[in-house]
Amino acid sequence: MAQTDYGIVEIMQMDACTGCSFCVDVCPAVLAAGDGRLSGEYRINELRRIMRSRTGFLQKFLGRKAPTREQLKPFSDNVFACTLCGRCQQICPSGIRLKDLWVSLRQDMVHSQAYPKRIDMINENLAESHNVFDEDNEERAEWVEDMPAAPDHGYIKDQADVVYFTGCVSSYYPMVQTIPIALVQILTVAHVDFTLLGEEEWCCGFPLLGAGLRDQARDLIQHNIEAVRAKGARKVIFSCPSCYQMWQEHYPKEFEIYHITQFVNELLASGQLAFNDLSLTVTYHDPCDLGRGTGEYEAPRQVIRSIPGVELVEMAHNRENCLCCGGGGNLEMIDPGLSADIAKIKIDEAMQTGAQVIVTACQQCVRTMTTYAKRNKIPIKIMDITQLIHKAMLDKGRSGSS
Numbered sequence: 001m002a003q004t005d006y007g008i009v010e011i012m013q014m015d016a017c018t019g020c021s022f023c024v025d026v027c028p029a030v031l032a033a034g035d036g037r038l039s040g041e042y043r044i045n046e047l048r049r050i051m052r053s054r055t056g057f058l059q060k061f062l063g064r065k066a067p068t069r070e071q072l073k074p075f076s077d078n079v080f081a082c083t084l085c086g087r088c089q090q091i092c093p094s095g096i097r098l099k100d101l102w103v104s105l106r107q108d109m110v111h112s113q114a115y116p117k118r119i120d121m122i123n124e125n126l127a128e129s130h131n132v133f134d135e136d137n138e139e140r141a142e143w144v145e146d147m148p149a150a151p152d153h154g155y156i157k158d159q160a161d162v163v164y165f166t167g168c169v170s171s172y173y174p175m176v177q178t179i180p181i182a183l184v185q186i187l188t189v190a191h192v193d194f195t196l197l198g199e200e201e202w203c204c205g206f207p208l209l210g211a212g213l214r215d216q217a218r219d220l221i222q223h224n225i226e227a228v229r230a231k232g233a234r235k236v237i238f239s240c241p242s243c244y245q246m247w248q249e250h251y252p253k254e255f256e257i258y259h260i261t262q263f264v265n266e267l268l269a270s271g272q273l274a275f276n277d278l279s280l281t282v283t284y285h286d287p288c289d290l291g292r293g294t295g296e297y298e299a300p301r302q303v304i305r306s307i308p309g310v311e312l313v314e315m316a317h318n319r320e321n322c323l324c325c326g327g328g329g330n331l332e333m334i335d336p337g338l339s340a341d342i343a344k345i346k347i348d349e350a351m352q353t354g355a356q357v358i359v360t361a362c363q364q365c366v367r368t369m370t371t372y373a374k375r376n377k378i379p380i381k382i383m384d385i386t387q388l389i390h391k392a393m394l395d396k397g398r399s400g401s402s
C-alpha cells in the first residue's frame with residue numbers, strides 16, 4: 001500500500017475526471033494496440049477504485065481489503081504500457097496533470113512490489129555504474145576517440161564557461177554517438193568555451209522517474225550539480241530533451257540551462273555561426289520531453305528555417321499535438337512490440353509529408369524511428385538537429401578542433 005506516493009493535488013484531481021474520453025482518442029498506445037484499456041480514462045478509473053479500497057468507507061466499515069500484489073500485477077502492466085508522452089495531459093479539459101500522475105502511479109506500483117522485473121535492472125545499473133547501460137562510466141566520453149581532429153584534452157577541460165551534458169544514450173549507443181560528435185564540432189567552430197564532464201557526468205535521473213524510482217534520483221542530482229560547480233561553469237547545455245527537462249524540473253536553479261536548439265539560435269544571432277545552402281525538404285518531429293515537456297516548439301523550427309535551401313513541411317500532428325515516436329517512458333525496454341507499433345504510426349504520418357528527412361531533437365527519437373524504418377525498409381532518413389546543423393556547417397568547410 002503506497003497512498004503517500006500521491007500529492008494532495010493529485011488525489012484531488014483524480015475526482016475531476018468527467019469521463020469525456022478525449023484522452024482515449026489521442027493516446028498513441030491506444031491507437032497502436034487498439035485497446036482502450038491503455039488510456040488515461042481507464043487508468044484513472046482503476047486507480048480511484050484501488051484508492052477507495054485502501055482507505056475510506058469501504059475499507060473501514062465494510063472490511064474491503066486493499067488489492068494484493070498479485071491482484072495489482074495486471075494493472076501494473078497497464079501502467080507501464082505508456083510512453084509518458086503527455087498527450088493525454090495536454091488535451092484533458094479538466095486540467096488533470098495526467099503525466100505527473102502516471103509517474104506517481106509507477107512509484108506506487110514499485111512500492112507495492114507489483115512492477116515489471118526490468119525496473120530492477122534500471123535501478124541496479126544506475127546505482128552501480130551511474131549510466132543506464134551498465135557500462136564503465138569512465139568510458140562516457142570514449143566517442144571522442146572516433147574524432148581524428150579531437151584536441152589533446154578530449155573536450156574535457158578543468159574549467160569552462162559552458163558544460164555540455166551529453167546524457168547516457170548519446171554517450172554509449174553507437175547509432176547516436178554522431179550527435180555529441182557533431183555538437184562538439186559546432187561549439188568549436190562557434191568558439192564556445194565548453195567542456196564535457198566525462199566520467200564525472202552521471203545519469204541525470206530521468207529514467208528513474210519513469211521507472212517509479214523518484215527517490216533514488218537524489219544522489220545523481222547532487223553529484224551532477226557538484227560536477228558542474230567544479231568546472232566553474234555558468235551554463236549547461238543539452239542535446240537530450242529528457243536531461244533538459246529533468247534539470248528544468250528537478251535540479252536546483254543554479255545554472256543557466258539550454259536545449260541545444262536554444263543555444264544555437266543565440267550563436268546565430270551573435271554571428272558566431274552561419275550556414276551554407278543545403279537544398280533539402282525536411283519535416284520536424286517534436287520530441288515529447290522537449291515539446292509538451294518543456295514547451296519548446298519554436299527554437300528547433302527557427303534553427304531549421306535559418307538554413308538556406310531547407311524547406312520545412314509540417315506533419316498533420318505537430319507541436320503540442322505531435323504523435324509520440326514510441327520510445328519514451330522506458331516502453332522500448334518493457335514492451336518493444338508496442339513501442340514499434342507506435343513508431344509505425346509516426347513514420348507513416350511523416351511519409352505523407354513527402355519530406356526526404358525527419359529531423360528531430362532527441363537521440364531516443366532518432367533511435368526508435370531509425371530502427372523501425374531500417375527494419376521495415378522504409379526509404380526515409382532520420383536525423384538529429386545537431387547532425388543537420390553540422391551538415392550545413394561542413395559544407396562551409398569550417399569545422400575543426402580547438
Ligand code: SF4
Pocket residue numbers: 016017018019020021022023024040041044091092093094095096098
Ligand atoms: S481527458 Fe481528462 S476528463 Fe476526459 S476522460 Fe481523460 S482524464 Fe477524464
Ligand code: SF4
Pocket residue numbers: 026027028029030038039040081082083084085086087088089098099102
Ligand atoms: S502519456 Fe501518452 S501513452 Fe501514456 S496514457 Fe497519456 S497519451 Fe497515452
